[in-house]
Amino acid sequence: MLTQLVARSAAVRSCLWHQLHRNLGVTAVFIQKASTATDPIQQLFVSKIREYAQKSKSAGGKLVDATPDQQKAMQDELEKIQRIYNAKGQDMTKFPVFNFTDPTLEPVDLGDIKMELAEVKDEVAQEEEDDITNVPYFEL
Template identity: 45%
Template sequence: MLSQSLLSGMRVLRTEARRNFGIVAPALNKASDPIQQLFLDKVREYKQKSAGGKLVDSNPDIERELKTELDRVAKQFGSDGKTDMLKFPEFQFPDVKVDPITQAPQ
């Protein structure tokens, strides 16, 4: 019984490994379909353009619009102008002193 369940588990594992390799392998190799190749080329191009951490293919109008929106959000949420609104806030939870619980005499 144990050997039968082990064999069954091995078959499932082998099938899953084959499926996962079948899904990932085309992405690692050069695509045979021209549409797939175009998609992969665009993804690689976007990766190169986005390396600086700035907006990809932005122009001064888009940069101005981003600044306007960030200023609006800063005003709406009460920023003092020094706070970076693109950074995730850091929370501090101070330890609260709790009085020990004492049992009343019975």
């Protein structure tokens, strides 16, 4: 009777181990979602991003929480860039717009090339006729 009990407990243990192993992969996703929802560092990061987005909307495109000294320093740098690159009246805070156009190609006159090709063919044919490599050195 004791041996049967030990055998049954081993079978139950094996069955439970397989079920736990299978379900662990499925439940890991749910556990991860639950843990990220309560992660205090992630919550702090998301709240700071939302706070910054709200402040930048209220600032109207200017620096967020900038002191007058910082604003003056930025304005001085922008004026310096405008002087260096001769960009008076340009907004240096925006990304530049590039306009690429395809160059216009001029047609190629193939008449001259065809004439040159014919001349080269004639020269090659003349050289083949003049070639004496197939002439024997002795006469029979």
